Amino acid sequence: MKTSLSRRDYDCIESVYVLSTDGWSARVKDIANRLKVAPPTAVEFLDKLTGLGIVEKGPSGYRLSEKGVDRFNEATRSHRLFETLLVRNGVSLKEACRISSTLGGPVDEAELEQLCSHMSHPNTCPHGRPIPMGGGHG
Ligand SMILES: [Zn+2]
């Protein structure tokens, strides 16, 4: 059973991911800036995620564990699937992206997979960015 994560947790995971993509660890100060919170608040979020094994703490900062990368992919997948769904239904891309960002938290994987099947498994979102595969296929 996976721990369900809040929208805030996902924002934090995303920040760590984005800030550590060049191979360096993400620093608390930069994570706090991205999340628009004070550094001690960011440390609280990070401690929680570290405890869940999603984030790893190194000597100079934080990065996602393998499990964390999986959770990040799931969140990206739901964001891009919803975005695709909304655009297919006549919503502008900008608006679809904004709505998906507010929805994008924890989504049940089985339901997401059902939605994905229903949409004939799109490979990319309307921005042309890849939609990560779900556990159900690939
Ligand atoms: Zn988007």
Ligand SMILES: [Zn+2]
């Ligand atoms: Zn997109």
